[in-house]
Amino acid sequence: MSEAKKLHVALFPWLAFGHMIPFFELAKLIAQRGHKISFISTPRNIQRLPKIPPNLAPLINLVSLPLPTVEHLPQNAEATTDIPSHKTPYLKIAFDGLQGPLHQFFQTSTPDWIIYDFAPHWLPPILANLGISGVFFSMYGAWTLSFLGSSTSAMINREDSRTRPEDFTVPPEWIPFPSKIAFGLHEAKRAFAIRNCNELESNFSRLVGELHCKPVVPIGLLPPADFDGSSDQDDMWLTIKEWLDKQNKDQGLIARFFGEKMVGIEITKDEKDGSLRRESVAESLRLIMVEKEGRGYRDKAKEMKKLIADKDMHDRYVDHFVEFMQNHRVA
Incomplete structure (x- = not known):
C-alpha cells in the first residue's frame, strides 16, 4: 500500500x-x-x-x-x-x-x-x-440494493413502476442477468426497509454502481475474528448460518441468493403468511445433510466456508478501501 x-x-x-x-x-x-x-x-x-x-x-x-x-x-x-x-x-x-x-x-x-x-x-x-x-x-448485500432499484431512474431510462406487493415477487427488469432474487408474497407485504466481496456477488456489485451512479468499493465480508474455517463437517452448516445471520436481515432475498449459489436450500413456506410446515423443514434438512441429491449443496457450502475464512483476501479488500479513501478525499 x-x-x-x-x-x-x-x-x-x-x-x-x-x-x-x-x-x-x-x-x-x-x-x-x-x-x-x-x-x-x-x-x-x-x-x-x-x-x-x-x-x-x-x-x-x-x-x-x-x-x-x-x-x-x-x-x-x-x-x-x-x-x-x-x-x-x-x-x-x-x-x-x-x-x-x-x-x-x-x-x-x-x-x-x-x-x-x-x-x-x-x-x-x-x-x-x-x-x-x-x-x-451498507449492511445489505448488493443483491438487495439491486432489487430495491435505482436512486437515479434516468440512468436506466425507466421508472420503477412497482406498486403492488405482487410486483415484488419477480426479479425487476433492470437486472440484466439470470436471477431468482425476489420476495415471496408474504415478504413483499411487509415494509421494506455493502458489505460484500466480488468473489461472492460481483454482478450485483457492478449493477449497484450503475443503478446509483456511484463508485462501489467492496470491503470484504468482515467475518468474526474467531472464524478460521477449521470446524468439523458436523458443525459446518451451523457455522455458516451463524455468520450469514450476522451479515444482514434481507428478509427472503438472502435465501434466494444463497439458493442460487447452492450454499443452501430454501425451506418451502406458506405463500400467504410465510409459515413453515414441519414436513418441509424435515424434508429440506434430509436433502441437504443426507441425500445424494444434496451433495452439490454440501460441496458448495465447503467452498463458502473457505471464502468466509480467507482472512488474507478480506484484508486486501480493506487495504483497497483505505487506499480509495486516501486517494479520493476532498482536498
Missing part, C-alpha cells in the same frame, strides 16, 4: 447492534493500518461495545453524543434492542436530533472521511458544506 497521508476517519452507525458491531469491526481494521478513528454513537451504546484491543486504543476515540429525549421513547433506550419494534420510529426521531451535536463535532474535529449508515438522510449536505468526504456503508 502506498505511503499516503494518515487519515482521520469518523464512523456513524444507526442505533442497532447489527449495524454498530460491523461498523466497529471496520473501525478496528482501519485503525490497524495506522489511521485515526472517531467512532460516534450514544453513551449507553458506547459502553456496550466490545473492548478495544490495547494496541489500537491510542488510535480509536469513542465519541458519545447524548441522545435527545423524545416522547414515547423509554428512558435509557438508545438502541433497537432496548425497545419493541413498534417504538423504532421514536428512536429514529431521537437519532435525527443528533444532527446538531454531530455538526458541531465535525466543525471542531474535521475528519477526512465520515462512514455513515442508511439513517442520517440529513448528513450529506452537512458534509458538502464542511468539505468532508463521505461514504455510505
